[in-house]
Amino acid sequence: MDxxxxxxxxxxxxxxxxxxxxxxxxxxxxxxxxxLHTCIGSEAICVGVMAALNNDDxxxxxxxxxxxxIAKDCDLKKITSEIYGRKTGICKGRGGSMxxxxxxxxxxxxxxxxxxxxxxxxxxxLQEKINNGKKMSVSFFxxxxxxxxxxHEAAGLAQLWNIPMLFVCENNGYAEATATDWHLNTxxxxxxxxxxxxxxxxxxxxxxxxxxxxxxxxxxxxKNNEIPIFLEFKNYRFSxxxxxxTQLYQxxxxxxxxxxxxxxxxxxxxxxxHGLNADKLEEIKNIALNExxxxxxxxxxxxxxxxxxxxxxxxxxxxxENI
Amino acid sequence: MPIKTVKEAINxxxxxxxxxxxxxxxxxEDIAGGKGREQYQGTQDAWGGPFGVTQGLFTKFGAERVxxxxxxxxxxxxxxxxxxxxxxRPIVELMYVDFxxxxxxxxxxxxxxxxxxxxxxxxxxxVVRTVVGAGFRAGSEHSQTLYSLYxxxxxxxxxxxxxxxDAKGLLLAxxxxxxxxxxxxxxxxxxxxxxxxxxxxxxxxxxxKIRKSGNDITIIxxxxxxxxxxxxxxxxxxxxINCEIIDPRTYSPLDExxxxxxxxKTGKVIVVDESNPKCSLASEITSxxxxxxxxxxxxxxxxxxxxxxxxxxxxxxxxxYIPSAEKIINVAxxx
Numbered sequence: 203m204d205x206x207x208x209x210x211x212x213x214x215x216x217x218x219x220x221x222x223x224x225x226x227x228x229x230x231x232x233x234x235x236x237x238l239h240t241c242i243g244s245e246a247i248c249v250g251v252m253a254a255l256n257n258d259d260x261x262x263x264x265x266x267x268x269x270x271x272i273a274k275d276c277d278l279k280k281i282t283s284e285i286y287g288r289k290t291g292i293c294k295g296r297g298g299s300m301x302x303x304x305x306x307x308x309x310x311x312x313x314x315x316x317x318x319x320x321x322x323x324x325x326x327x328l329q330e331k332i333n334n335g336k337k338m339s340v341s342f343f344x345x346x347x348x349x350x351x352x353x354h355e356a357a358g359l360a361q362l363w364n365i366p367m368l369f370v371c372e373n374n375g376y377a378e379a380t381a382t383d384w385h386l387n388t389x390x391x392x393x394x395x396x397x398x399x400x401x402x403x404x405x406x407x408x409x410x411x412x413x414x415x416x417x418x419x420x421x422x423x424x425k426n427n428e429i430p431i432f433l434e435f436k437n438y439r440f441s442x443x444x445x446x447x448t449q450l451y452q453x454x455x456x457x458x459x460x461x462x463x464x465x466x467x468x469x470x471x472x473x474x475x476h477g478l479n480a481d482k483l484e485e486i487k488n489i490a491l492n493e494x495x496x497x498x499x500x501x502x503x504x505x506x507x508x509x510x511x512x513x514x515x516x517x518x519x520x521x522x523e524n525i
Numbered sequence: 526m527p528i529k530t531v532k533e534a535i536n537x538x539x540x541x542x543x544x545x546x547x548x549x550x551x552x553x554e555d556i557a558g559g560k561g562r563e564q565y566q567g568t569q570d571a572w573g574g575p576f577g578v579t580q581g582l583f584t585k586f587g588a589e590r591v592x593x594x595x596x597x598x599x600x601x602x603x604x605x606x607x608x609x610x611x612x613x614r615p616i617v618e619l620m621y622v623d624f625x626x627x628x629x630x631x632x633x634x635x636x637x638x639x640x641x642x643x644x645x646x647x648x649x650x651x652v653v654r655t656v657v658g659a660g661f662r663a664g665s666e667h668s669q670t671l672y673s674l675y676x677x678x679x680x681x682x683x684x685x686x687x688x689x690x691d692a693k694g695l696l697l698a699x700x701x702x703x704x705x706x707x708x709x710x711x712x713x714x715x716x717x718x719x720x721x722x723x724x725x726x727x728x729x730x731x732x733x734k735i736r737k738s739g740n741d742i743t744i745i746x747x748x749x750x751x752x753x754x755x756x757x758x759x760x761x762x763x764x765x766i767n768c769e770i771i772d773p774r775t776y777s778p779l780d781e782x783x784x785x786x787x788x789x790k791t792g793k794v795i796v797v798d799e800s801n802p803k804c805s806l807a808s809e810i811t812s813x814x815x816x817x818x819x820x821x822x823x824x825x826x827x828x829x830x831x832x833x834x835x836x837x838x839x840x841x842x843x844x845x846y847i848p849s850a851e852k853i854i855n856v857a858x859x860x
Contacts, residue, residue, distance in 0.1 A: 260611065293644035305646035310610055311639050315630055321603020322635060328604055329611040332550065332589060352630070355600025362595065515645035516679050518703035521731055524778045525679075 207253060208476055209486060211410055212469065214249040216490035217278070218269045219466050222441070224494055225268065225285070229445035235287050236298045241269040243408075243440040246465035247372050248273040250413025250435075251340065254421055258308045260326040260339040262319030265300035266441075267312035270342060276304045282497040288504035295507040296515075308337070317350030319343055320369060324356045327367035331428075338421050339367040346377025348394050349385065360430035361398040368420055369395075369432045372407060374439035379451050395432035407435030408465040411472065437465065529721040531714050532578050534689035535654075537721070538696035539579065539616070543586050546614060549700060552592045552601045553618025553654075557583030574618060576656065576715055598628035602653070606635045606705075609651040614700060619655035621663075622671045622709065629674075636705040637680030648703045652696075657685070658711040658749060659799060659836045659847050668836035668843075670800040672747065673809065675707045676776045682730055683776040685709040685748040688719045691774055694728030701727055711749045733780035735787070739769035742857055743787040743794045746772055747806055750797040756850035761857050768857070776806055784810065785817050792823035793860050797848050802830040827856045 222240040229238045241248065248269035255261070263270040271281050276292060284291030285299045292304050303309040310326055313319050320341045327339035347353050348371060360367055373391050375382050388394060395402040401423070405416040413435055420431045438460035442449040461467070473483050513525055529537065542549045556579045558572030573580025583591040594601040598619060605615040619625065625632075632653065639647045659668040676683045682704050686692040692710070699706040736751055737758055746754035751772050758768040769787050773779055788794055794814055798807035811826045829848045837843050 260607075262607075291644075293642060296644060297642045301642045303643040305610075305643060309643075310607055311635070311643055311647075313635065315634050318603065318630065318635055321600050321631065322607035322610075324600070325604035325607025325609070325613075325615070326611045327607075329608045329613045332613065351597075351627075352599040352603060355595070355597035356603060358595055358597060359600045359604065363592070516641050517682070518640070518648050520682075520704070521778050524731075524781070 203476065208478060211249055211253055211414070212473070212478065212483065212486045213490050214252070214273050215245045215410060215466055215469050216487050217494060218245045218248060218272050220491050220494040221268060221272060221278070221497075224498055226445060234285055237265070238285070238299050238445040239266040239443070240441040240445060241266050243374060243438045243460070243465065244269050244372060246410035246413050246469065247370070247407045247435045247437060250410040251342070251370055251417045253414045254417035255338060255340065259337050260308050260310055260323060262310045262323045262341045263303070263312040264316070264319065264343060265312065265314045266344070267300070267302045270312070271302045271304070271309065274304070274307045274309055276302070276307050276309070278493055278497040279500040282501035283504045286501040286504065287506070288501060289507040289511070290504045294511065317343060317347040317352040320347075320353045320356035323367055324360050324365060327360070327365045328363065331365060338425070340370055341367070342370050342372065344377065345371060345373040345375075345382050345386070345391055346380070347371070348391060357395070357398050357400060357430070357432075361400050364428045365430055366424040366428050367430045368417070368424060369430065371432065371434045373434050373436045374407075376439050376443070376452070378443045379447075381451070390434070392432055392434040400430055400432050402432035402434065404434045404436070407437030408463045408468050410465060410469055411476075438463065526720040526722055528718050529689045529693070530716050530718050531686070531689045531692045531710070532576065532716065534693035534721050535578050535696055535710065536581065538693045538700070539582060540585065542697060542700040543582065543590065548612060549614045549616065550590045550592065550608070551579065551582060551616045551618070552594050552605060553579070554594055554596055554620055556618055557591055557593050575620060576712065578710070578715070579618070598624060599631055602628040602631035603635065605651045606631060606639070606649055609649045609705070610639065610647050614650050616652045616654060616700065619653055621667045622655045622657045623666045623669050625671060625674060632675070632681065632705070632707070633678050637678045641680060649705045650703045652699045652706045652708055654708045654710060656712050657709045658713050659831070659843060660713045660749075662838065662840060662843065664838045665835035670709070670748070672709065672776055672798070672800055673805045676806065676809070680705065681777060682706045683709070684730060684774070685711070685776065686774060687714065687748055687751045687772055688717065689721050690719050690725070691728060691734070693721050694725050695730070695774065697725070698727035698730055702730060706730070709748070714749055730775045731778035731780055732775070733771055733773040733783040735783070736770040736772050737768065739767035739791070741767045741791055741793065742769070742860065743791045744768050744770050744853065745784060745794065745796045745810055746770055747798040747800070750799055750848060753848060753850040753853055754797060757853035757857065760850065760854055764858070766857060781813060781817070784814065788814055788818045789821045792821050794822070794826045795829060795853060795856055796826060797829045797853060799831055799847055801833055802828065803833055805830060824860050829853060829856060
């Protein structure tokens, strides 16, 4: 792996972790409006998949989207400003934490509805196919989404129409407050793809390099063979469903055990093997922390939107008196 | 000038749009239909949808742009949203509007909101063509109109043509529009005919039409109700009651000015809508009139709608359910 990519991977991992820890802090202080869902434990999946994508490839995300947006190189200050509900937010303050999205970075959307993303990404991938486009299309969703009809309908059509795209399932052990073994009775989650005769691969979602490798290979296979591929990455959701969740359903022993496989811890342990020395690691860490601090400093001082901004951009064109 | 049915006019608008813009695609269940197995090939393009509206498109434009889908509306409606955002102009067919429930999330939460919610960078130029309407003996789950369900949602536009002329002009405009449009086709109007010029230009969304001018009573008629309004107006003319018939044609945006101007002139209003009455287009239009034209009214606004029941199956019950010219005449005579 080239040095530039390696540094990028580490910087993104640290940025997401620092960012989400800061979000947890401000959630406790109740200094931001609205619901907050953090992704501590998902960093390797966000960064590993995005490392295999080009900047303008299509993705969909969910309400747990901070990591995806950061890994997709969205502007960190604007992400933060959006979470604060400010005018300069990445969605002009109209989206909030659950809907962080930048179309210019290939983000089709971060949807608050579970399993809303897969059909939308199918559409983007269909468009690429019809127009002989080169962009890859990737839908991120959690293990909870695999029971939803919208996922299955998209999977069926993608397979039927030979659509190159990736269904990326982050199996983090919990669908909201329900553990995966309470909501799933197949041996493996990715077995669900067998019903469509869809190729699938599993990987350790805590190992950013494994995620990157599997995704990279899947993209090549998907494009070359014009097929959709289902990827399941297993990890652990250290965060609650939302900030403020008591997480009583997550046993303490389970959390302690999961800490042994913390994606950031694994990445740090692996850094020597990839030729990254302790000094360089520390330097990257500091840059990431500094950027996060700057982003929050920026957001805190940004102006609120004008109330009437609420009336803008509902439509491309519509008579003014009718809104 | 060529005489066309609504069905033919819609097919013409589709063909014209396909020819003019290579980004236009069509997805739906059985929109071609009849593609057989390898061993025994059935007749290709056998259906063209259950009402035959899209027949010929598959043969003319091919399987890449005319896509028979699985019976999976959430899947292909969501796909239309993604395809529209990334550069296509998809038209999706919801076989009956009654099936709205299985893909409402894609319209209400995705098509309608991505532009607004994600900061105004996206646009979703998609059209949902769907079949509405009672009077076909099709029962409770294949006969609703549900205009207000979509009109309620900010971000969606709603269009419902009455005749072939408007069907063609409004569909051309809907396909060219950069916002998601719900285009409602009434199954009892498909075979009605009128003159439609071959070179008809798109009719802008948000412009209503005065179908008949008059000074005594304003009848605001929703889609097929124009038929009964015209019948009633003819009868009422015999008693020297001169009705003005307003067809709003599009419900979001709604041509409020056209309605208000007419109300100011007549002071008496009947709103006719074959949908259920609660939170309906009829109640919306009535409320707008009371807000904006209260002092012009000579009498309370009259609403003629279906009752607050599902659409019944049996002919005597269904005929009772649907508003009629007779009901309009009775109300008009009692003003």
